[in-house]
Amino acid sequence: MRLTSLLPDGEPNCLVLKLRQMLILLDCGLGLEQLYAMPVRRGLATVEQESEIVSPATSTTSYAPGKRKQDTIDGAQASDIRQDWASFIRSSSIQSSQKKPRRSSITPQGSSDSSTASATEASQEYMFKLPDFSGIDLKSVDVVLISNFNHMLSLPYLTEFTDFQGRIFATEPTIEFGRQHMIEFVSFFGTSVSSSPHHSIDRKQLVARSGSGLYPAYTVADIKACIDKIQPVRFREHVSLYGSLKLTAHSAGYCLGSSNWHIQTGTESIAFISSSSIQTNLHPDLFDGSLLEKAGTVIAADLCPVGATSYNSGVNDVCAKVAMTIARKGHVLIPCAISGFLFDLMEDIHLHLSHMGLTHQVQYGFISPVAETALQYSNILAEWMAPRKQEMVYLPEAPLLHGILQEKGLSKTYKSVHGAFSSDLKHPCIVFGGHPSLRSGPMVNLLQMWGSQAQNSIVLVEPRMDSTACLEPFKDLEISKRICPLDIRLSIDQLVDVMRKHKHPKHVLVPSSSTTLTRSDGTSELADAKGTTSTPACQWSAYKYTEPLQLGIGSLYETVLLSEELAKGIFPQSFGITSIAAISGSLSIYNNRMQLEPASVGGRQILALHSQRQLCGTMNLGTLLAGLAMIGITDPVVTELEEIKDTRKAEIKIEFALDGKDAHIIVRENETIVKCEEASRPLLREAIVRCFQTL
Known part of the structure; x- marks a missing residue:
């Protein structure tokens, strides 16, 4: 077995598992780290107006929205991540310059420098880092297993831009929330000078050379074609492929439809645990640890960072900050996806405001191109929810609070900040939505509107994002900023406890970020609170980005x-x-x-x-003595013993002389022992073979 991680630690999952003759892709996430280095554009400025401001994709310094170039360069020093962003843009500009560029409004008229025009055009596009597929024959990938909607943004690149011909499996909610997540992604980051990313980059070579640079977002048509290729499965449903490969999805307790996968092939049993949670007060179905009962190997991915704040403590901080802002008549911005733990967070906030007596003066708003679809769809998935939520369906009552609030008119959904949002706006309000990177989407516009007012607040709750880097372009705004990452994923300590409760496997593979203690032999020890280390019964190993981890597992026997x-x-x-x-x-x-x-x-x-001759049967004393007589042994001494030291059953010993040397044959139930001179063995062999049948 060989495991390789195609994205760095902290990014969404994308792992390749080589198991026997099969190649299995575990999740297919998209790298978003480069977004932290990209400043946002000024409010609603047009492309022509932005030519007077620092260019968003080429600037290597931090600036507040609306500042002029000369205001930011003085005394500013570019950070490493901004230099990385600039190098990424340069590499993508070189690739796009191979195509004839379209004339842009910001290119001087009559300019003959095509490379400059191409670089300018590329700089107006959002670029993303794909998993490093360059070392993989994508046509040989047999199966793709998706754990939840957070880890499938790269899937359209794989299915539509390569020769991938394998099968894809995910639960029904994961498919739908993943589709919505992709549409939101394209809505926020898909707009560019080019009408389609295919104009500047060759489709067939897009993913094959993904390790060399960044690439633009796909299109809505690509999303539809990709989603049509995914086969839905249910929890505990067994899928058999390629003879001995069996796949089973188990609830992960992280979000609606999130799944951990049990992979069985022959005698090898592997559990893939990704983005899992053992929080019992959340709305998704509870974590199912039964997949560990027969697993000899556990692959753990997307674990909570070491030292992260507990979810319950983080929720208390968020509720306190929201209540404080609402009490002073301010607006609250919470950038996040319209799915996942948002449904639980909203209930906690509403309950806290009820205790504070503030619910009568607050309105909830959800802004996203898929907000209405996401909220409606989530309330019809009771069978994928925790038992306490399933029971609410029979009352009848909406399982999730936002359904009740929508019926009462206390919460509303909007596709953007334009139009109905402005006319429906009440003071104060709590707004959910937008991209948590704060590089695109409605939150950027709302920060321009409300960022100068100190009574307003923005609360960052997404644990996967570098919140400090996300807020960097807005550091000069007066709006109150609060970073409260809400992480419900398994920590390394919880993972150890879960495995001890269900079963301790022989091999456990965890991300390298979970191991910090390095021994003299180069191996790493698990850095959890209990000081867990490898033992003869259970071996812990860490996998690193692009470094294959080889693990010898399997059986001496196979079914043929x-x-x-x-x-x-x-x-x-x-x-x-x-x-x-x-x-x-x-x-x-x-x-x-x-x-x-x-x-x-x-x-x-x-x-x-x-x-060779294959012999079968049991030793017969009469036949053996007859065979010995044929080679001249007529007076052997035969001794029969009923039992020897309570360890063996009956034994017969035949003693005789052969070529003047003492020899003997001991016959037991399951073995025959011959002691004689080496030169005399061929004579005895024929006598012994006469006692058996030959195949």
Whole structure:
């Protein structure tokens, strides 16, 4: 077994598992780290107006929205991550310059420098880092397993821009929330000078050379084609592929439809645990640890960072900050996806405001191109929820609070900040939505509107984002800023406890960020509170970005099928109640299935050279003595013992002289021991063989 991580720690999952002859892709996330380095554009400025301001994609210094170039360069020093962003843009500009650029309004008229025009055009596009597929034959990937909607943004690149021909599996909620997540992603980051990213980059080579740079977002048409290729599964549903491969999805307790995968092939059993939670007060179905019962290997991914604040403590901080802002008649901005723990966070906030007596003067707003669809869809998924939420369906009552608030008119959904949002706005209000990176989407516009007022607040709750870097372009705004990452994912301590409760596997693979103690032999120890280390019964290993981790697992024996043609030529011989037949043939392996077929002419010649007599039966004393008499041994001494030291059953010892040397044969139930001179063995061999039948 070989495991390789295609995205750095902290980014969404994308792992490649090489298991026997199969290649399995575990999740297909998209790298978003480069967004932290990109400043936002000034409010609603047009492209022509922005030519007077620092260019968003080429600037290497931090600036507040609306500042002029000369205000930011003086005394500013570019950070490493901004230099990385600039290098990424340069590499993507070189790639796009291979195509003839379209004339842009910010290019001087009559300019003949095509590379400059192309670089300017590329700088107006949001660029993203794909998983490093460059070292993988994507056509040979057999299966893609998706754990939840956070880890599938790269899937359209894989299905639409490459020769991938494998199968994709995910639960029904994961497919729908993933589709919504992709549409929101394209809405926020898909707009560019080019009408389509395919104009500047060759579709067929897009993912194949993904390790060399950044690439623009896909299109809505790509999303539809990709989603149509995903096969939905249910929890505990068994999927059989390629003979011996069996896949089963188990609830992960993280979000609606989030799943951990049990992979069974032959005698090898692997559990893939991704973005899981054991919080019992959340709305998704509870964590199902039964997949660990038979797992010999556990692959853990997307764990909570070491030292992260607990979810309950973080929720209390968020509720306190929201209540304080509402009490002073201010607005609250919470950038996040319209899914996942947002549904629980909203209930906690509403309950806290009720205790404070503030619910009568607050309005909830959800701004996203998929907000209405996401909220409506989530309330019809009771079967994927925790038992306490499922019971609410029979009252009848909406399982999630936002459904009740929408009926009462206390919460509303909007596709953007334009239009109805402005006319419906009440003071104060709590707004959810936008991209948590604060580089695009409605939150950027709302920060321009409300950022200068100190009574307003913005609360960052997304644990995957670098919140400090996200707020950097807005550091000069007066709006109150609060960073309260709400992380419900398994911590390394919780992972250890879960495995001890259900079963301790033989091998556990965790991200390298979970190991900090390095020993003299180069291996790492687990950095959890309990000081867990590898033992002879359980080995802990850390996988690193782009570094394959080889693990020797498996069995000495495998199941082999007999071909129909070979089976017709088998004629078993009866030995008492047992029938035995000798089989020889040519072994073939295809689609993870092993089959024995009749050997070809060349194969028969090879088998003939290695053919030996196969003996079957039990030793018969009379036949043995007759065989000894044929070689001149007529007076052997036979001793029969009923039992020897309570360790063996009956034993017969035949002592005699052969070629003037003492020799003897000991016959037991399951073994025959011959002691004689080496030169005399061929004589005794024929006498002993007479006691058995030959296949």
